[in-house]
Amino acid sequence: MAEKLKIISLGGLNEIGKNLTVYEYGGDIIVVDVGMGFPDDDMYGIDVVIPDFTYLIKNQDKIRGIFLTHGHEDHIGSIPYLLRSVNAPIYATRMTAGLVKLKLEEHRLLDKTKLITCEAGEVVKAGKFSVEFIHVNHSIADAVAFAIKTPVGTCIHTGDFKIDSTPIQGGMIDLARLGELGKKGVLALLCDSTNVERPGYTKSERCVGASFDALFRNCESRIIVTTFASNVDRIQQVISVAAKYGRKVAVTGRSMENALRVSTELGYMNVPEGTLVDLNHIKGLPKNKICIITTGSQGETMSALTRIAFSTHRQVDIQAGDRVIISASAIPGNENSIGNVVNELYRKGAEVVNERVGELHVSGHACQDELRIIHALIKPKFFIPLHGEQRHLKVHAKLAQEMGMDPRHIVISDIGKVIELTSNSIKLNGTVPAGKVFVDGYGVGDVGSVVLRDRKHLAEDGMIVVVTSMSGENGAVVSGPDIITRGFVYVKESEGLMEELRRVAMEALERCEKTHTTDWAAIKGEIKNDLSGFLYKKTKRNPMILPVIMEV
Amino acid sequence: MAEKLKIISLGGLNEIGKNLTVYEYGGDIIVVDVGMGFPDDDMYGIDVVIPDFTYLIKNQDKIRGIFLTHGHEDHIGSIPYLLRSVNAPIYATRMTAGLVKLKLEEHRLLDKTKLITCEAGEVVKAGKFSVEFIHVNHSIADAVAFAIKTPVGTCIHTGDFKIDSTPIQGGMIDLARLGELGKKGVLALLCDSTNVERPGYTKSERCVGASFDALFRNCESRIIVTTFASNVDRIQQVISVAAKYGRKVAVTGRSMENALRVSTELGYMNVPEGTLVDLNHIKGLPKNKICIITTGSQGETMSALTRIAFSTHRQVDIQAGDRVIISASAIPGNENSIGNVVNELYRKGAEVVNERVGELHVSGHACQDELRIIHALIKPKFFIPLHGEQRHLKVHAKLAQEMGMDPRHIVISDIGKVIELTSNSIKLNGTVPAGKVFVDGYGVGDVGSVVLRDRKHLAEDGMIVVVTSMSGENGAVVSGPDIITRGFVYVKESEGLMEELRRVAMEALERCEKTHTTDWAAIKGEIKNDLSGFLYKKTKRNPMILPVIMEV
Missing domain, CATH: 3.10.20.580 (Ubiquitin-like (UB roll))
Incomplete structure (x- = not known):
């Protein structure tokens, strides 16, 4: 009997976050992404949620490599926990590797881990697999999809992506290569479903820059901008527009400082000479020469923006007239924390500008029409929707059907379920251990x-x-x-x-x-x-x- | 020294919910609305939040009447708690009175309470105040604003409202009367700020009916609709479209059953003969003859829709192919509970239709352009924004300024603060006790x-x-x-x-x-x-x- 390709997700199905997919053929395994999840409201006291690694630990001798699509926590956050039991080389693009390196340093795992930097276009051999890195657009620099060549056919694993024809850097997603692979024949598409409920297209990152420009132009107040620290292109746009209008930029919040440092070191950030200043030096400047970039776009209790609003930040205090730009949308569940910070900013006399006012945030995920383009380009024989709750997976399956796909060729899986593929068949067959492991303080798995x-x-x-x-x-x-x-x-x-x-x-x-x-x-x-x-x-x-x- | 008019909110400022405003002149007090609030995420175990009634209890001899703008919980929910210590006549429109009556019966307070039904256009004398009921549009039938004549001038207290030129019943908000009062001269406007951050106009309730029609037409499956039980007009529209397409309607969920009963008894609901059937009788009908209206639009754990989804409802079980229409938007904080129910519905093979798909919900509150119309019609001397967190109050104050109002004539107050008004002055002067009193089980105020x-x-x-x-x-x-x-x-x-x-x-x-x-x-x-x-x-x-x- 011929070997079958097994595809097993240990996270990212019927949940948002902790993405991890295993590809197994014979004696070889590769792992795509090792993400973490955040606790639900009723998981009192839990800090983060990680996948159950039992299957990988049991089969650690087979693991030929860990491949990372991009540097967001829901794709790389569980790496230190996996590496406690499993040693395998990690393959990632430069920016992703830079962020993983910080993580490994923090957990004192850098010395014993092989971290290999790859570029889009490269192909890595890993046992019977060969993995090609394909450039995609996302809300973090250097994101990739993978074309995974296996003995039974090629799988395309998109990771998180959108189609941005005018991105800030790195060029548009490599639709040409995806199309070329599609023409050659793709066995299975494993595709991001996050935004599948939204019609149309996700707007380009560049349109946020235009909104920034309008808010900086002729503004006589201090400007404070908060966004996701990992969104290097967004931070780049703030810095560019600040420089254009002669403002100095200071940064506050640990993750924002880290992001700026890593992205600058790796050449993903282009900061005009003399624009960046220390937070302590900003006080002496005129108000219309000041721009502060801060963490806290989700109203996190200990974030810099929250401390600035509630006057507990050591260096910055909110002043009447300050213009605060929230360049982010609320992650569901965070509306109230964000609301508290915004109310406090208003109470102190600041002006708060958010999504309601202009195009101050765009998503990093493909909407329906972008997904249709990907399906049409890749024309896979089989389709496995990834990254989503049940509703996203079901809606994505329906979209694929509307694109002409045979419903019997679509598999909605769940974490731990084994999908078996041959060159002309797909089916669910068996399960492996999978679930949510809770991390509370130093304890992993001792809270259930x-x-x-x-x-x-x-x-x-x-x-x-x-x-x-x-x-x-x-x-x-x-x-x-x-x-x-x-x-x-x-x-x-x-x-x-x-x-x-x-x-x-x-x-x-x-x-x-x-x-x-x-x-x-x-x-x-x-x-x-x-x-x-x-x-x-x-x-x-x-x-x-x-x-x-x-x-x- | 001439007497001053005092306006004191004991709830509804710097918070959403528990609306209560006191108007006091000399020895007379009237109370507008006695609402309750819902606990924040960090108020563990708290069932509801009510205002601190200390000031009203201390001055109970002065209270000439309690006037209610409409029957939503955030405007009437604390009445039973206030009536434990204070006895005063309650004035309300028919629908509001019907809902208050249910509440008084439940708390065994009906006998000792004077509940007086008024109609839009009526004027009630209460001490030195006279209160005119003015019809407005909102997401519940029979909502009113009040024109409160006082010895120092007329105050207009809008309550919750929107401008709907094509409402399901009751006609458009009485803009003519508001304009007439404006021409005669209005001392102060106290106005709903809930939607002040949203540009443009709120859509008409009627447009939801058109969406329902499209979803019912040619549908061969069972249809299950969930919405807010208090939205009588919405329920009316579901019933009308069901009748149009020959479907029988059954109702599940206690608050939905109550709402239907009260609104039918009071003549706010027009149910075609033979359309309503008992839930137990619906099973025998063909799928395309069935429509079920249910509670649970916010994913509440014990609601009928949640029980239907998770197969714990005694009479209805979700079936593959059912079309579930969620005719509501998520109240911030409820996204995850709603998401859980939706995922379960998808898992069981149902089709879920929500706001993303069509116009399935409209707000009951005025957006910016509607608020501008009200300001322009009423042309008040002084302006006090009500019903909102700090951000809403500040944005509303800015809107009033942009309409030409002198910023010194605008007062952003807080709960417990006393606003003093004469015919030509407004100022904050002093405070009275105010705060959040927690209700946990039978205990009121024993948890702090x-x-x-x-x-x-x-x-x-x-x-x-x-x-x-x-x-x-x-x-x-x-x-x-x-x-x-x-x-x-x-x-x-x-x-x-x-x-x-x-x-x-x-x-x-x-x-x-x-x-x-x-x-x-x-x-x-x-x-x-x-x-x-x-x-x-x-x-x-x-x-x-x-x-x-x-x-x-």
């Missing part, structure tokens, strides 16, 4: 659904600890019960309620005392039961009740 | 910022209880320390860590034992200090640590 359920319970109604010491001989109460609560009610104003809780607990204890039982678990059960019943009736609340018995 | 801080702390990293029994004579450890955790880590997989925690606590206890201290607070402090230091270094987490000492 039970712990999160407890956190949610504690968050909703707080907790009540009932402590009693009892005789180990006959179960007599020696002291207590003492009632301690946190996150439940104001104790001082609820002394009556506290007294009642003590009484209810005491009654349960007395009932148990009579039986001389020393079955602590049973006694705890009685206390918990009585208290929770009493409390729900009295307050309609359900705090966590934790009976503790000290045997003395 | 300290309790919420504890809940947040518990939510982030869980908690660790350290229980020890010690001799009351010499501080010797009798038993323990026992370590109990919740919401911290998986205990089974972290036995080593638990052992270390016990050791660290024991060391602290032994240190204290040597001093023979029985200062329990000091001993607890030592335990807490040592454990939190150890934990942060080891895990980078900061759980709540609760040392408990039982004296035996």
